[in-house]
Amino acid sequence: MRILLPPGISFYTFQAVAYIVDVYHDRLPPAESLADYALFISLFPHLIAGPIQRPFHLLPQVQKARRFENERFFGGLMLILTGLFRKCVIADNCALLANAAFGGQFGPPSLLVLAIGVYAFAWQIYGDFSGYSDIARGSAQLMGFHFMVNFRQPYLSASLQEFWRRWHISLSEWLRDYVYFSIGGLRKRELNKYRNVVLTMLIGGLWHGANWTFAIWGGLHGMGLAVERFLSTLIPRFPAPNSRCGIAWKWISRIAVFHLVCLSWAFFRAKSVADAWRFLGGVTTFAWRPEYLVALKYLGLFSLPMLWIDLMLERRQEE
Numbered sequence: 001m002r003i004l005l006p007p008g009i010s011f012y013t014f015q016a017v018a019y020i021v022d023v024y025h026d027r028l029p030p031a032e033s034l035a036d037y038a039l040f041i042s043l044f045p046h047l048i049a050g051p052i053q054r055p056f057h058l059l060p061q062v063q064k065a066r067r068f069e070n071e072r073f074f075g076g077l078m079l080i081l082t083g084l085f086r087k088c089v090i091a092d093n094c095a096l097l098a099n100a101a102f103g104g105q106f107g108p109p110s111l112l113v114l115a116i117g118v119y120a121f122a123w124q125i126y127g128d129f130s131g132y133s134d135i136a137r138g139s140a141q142l143m144g145f146h147f148m149v150n151f152r153q154p155y156l157s158a159s160l161q162e163f164w165r166r167w168h169i170s171l172s173e174w175l176r177d178y179v180y181f182s183i184g185g186l187r188k189r190e191l192n193k194y195r196n197v198v199l200t201m202l203i204g205g206l207w208h209g210a211n212w213t214f215a216i217w218g219g220l221h222g223m224g225l226a227v228e229r230f231l232s233t234l235i236p237r238f239p240a241p242n243s244r245c246g247i248a249w250k251w252i253s254r255i256a257v258f259h260l261v262c263l264s265w266a267f268f269r270a271k272s273v274a275d276a277w278r279f280l281g282g283v284t285t286f287a288w289r290p291e292y293l294v295a296l297k298y299l300g301l302f303s304l305p306m307l308w309i310d311l312m313l314e315r316r317q318e319e
Contacts, residue, residue, distance in 0.1 A: 008047040010207060014174055015041055019055045021178060028055050036062050045139040049132035051150040051170035058145070066144030079138030079319075083131040086306070091127030093302045094120045097295055102269055102279065109282025112292045116299060117279065118262040121269045123303040126155065129168060149319075153310040155261075158253035160224045163261060175204050194230065198222035208268070213276060217267040224260065 019040070022028040031037040040059045046052070100106055101117030133150035140147045154167035164172045180200040184192055198219065205218020263280070270276035313319065 008049075011047060011050050011052055012041050014052050014178075015055070018052075018174065018178060019059075022055050028059070031059060031063070033063075043140070043145070045136040045145075046147060049129070049136060050168075051133050051136065051147055052174050053147065053170070054173075057148060061145050068144070072141050072144070076138040076141030079134045079141060081138075083134030083136075083138060085131070086127040086134065087131030089127075090302050090306050091124045091131060094124040094127065094299065097299055098124050098269065100295075102275075106291065106295070107287065107289060108285075109279050110285040110287040111283055112287070114266075114279060114282045116292065116295050117269075118265055119303065120299055121265050122155070122258075122262045123299075123306060125265065125268070126151070127306065153314045155258050155307070156254055156310055156314050157257050158250050159257060160221065160228050160260070163257060164221070164225070171204065171207070175200050179203055194226035197226045197229070201225065212273050213267045213270055216273060216276075217264050220264045220267070 019028070019037070023030045031040070036059070039062050040053070040055065043053075043058070043062075097116055097120035101113050101120065106113045106116065130151040133147075137147040137150075148170055150168060150170050152166040152169065154163055157163035157166055180196055183199060184196050199222070201218040201222030202215055203218070205214040205216070205221075208214045208217075266280050267273070267276045270279060
């Protein structure tokens with residue numbers, strides 16, 4: 001039997017669960033109006049692709065009157081335009097390379113095919129998700145609502161913990177508050193903390209789809225976070241962030257974390273676990289074709305502007 005699921009079911013289910021839990025624990029007074037609650041759940045900008053809205057943030061906005069503001073309206077238009085740029089210009093063009101690499105059009109898996117595939121998919125999925133979020137935030141702003149920032153330059157993260165504080169922020173915060181803390185969080189002994197992190201990320205992986213590839217992707221991030229937490233208790237802090245050594249170490253960490261994230265994307269993108277292992281197995285093979293140079297130039301053309309934008313946003317700490 002094939003079951004047709006309603007679009008966006010995971011997003012409004014998460015919001016409904018958050019509302020029930022928060023009301024049950026007296027963190028939030030229940031909505032007095034069914035219409036207010038229904039609007040909080042089904043407000044269309046976030047319905048298909050998020051960001052996941054928390055009850056304490058969005059429900060009070062639904063319950064009070066809104067008024068037109070020129071500056072907010074213009075800001076909403078700019079968010080929609082930047083979201084369309086990320087989606088239609090960056091993501092859709094990088095998708096051509098990712099599809100070709102994972103689909104075998106570049107030949108059998110090799111180091112360069114792997115690099116083109118995972119780099120292109122990394123910028124594709126970032127452009128897709130952050131673009132959707134910006135369009136949703138901008139659309140809500142036109143109507144007087146404020147949605148939380150969902151992406152904050154994630155590929156400039158110097159650790160996996162920092163990555164999950166910057167990537168799909170509304171999802172990672174939801175998993176932390178309603179899964180991680182619910183199964184014990186930091187209150188149990190040390191080994192249980194690591195187990196809870198892995199379990200939370202496994203659930204986060206399965207949220208994206210009922211496939212072993214997503215479970216492995218979530219498990220890899222969970223194990224990475226657990227190892228990182230364990231090592232942080234053994235290794236002393238490095239030089240001051242603003243020193244020359246500190247800046248060099250930050251960039252080394254950023255490059256390492258980016259590549260770890262890219263390798264995990266291979267499981268997220270592949271159709272099956274066998275396909276992912278076959279694709280990653282090409283890391284030991286080097287082969288050259290003239291089209292690889294064209295592909296790398298094309299990838300640079302669409303990924304470097306995104307990287308430049310993120311570097312500018314990181315430096316200015318503003319949108």
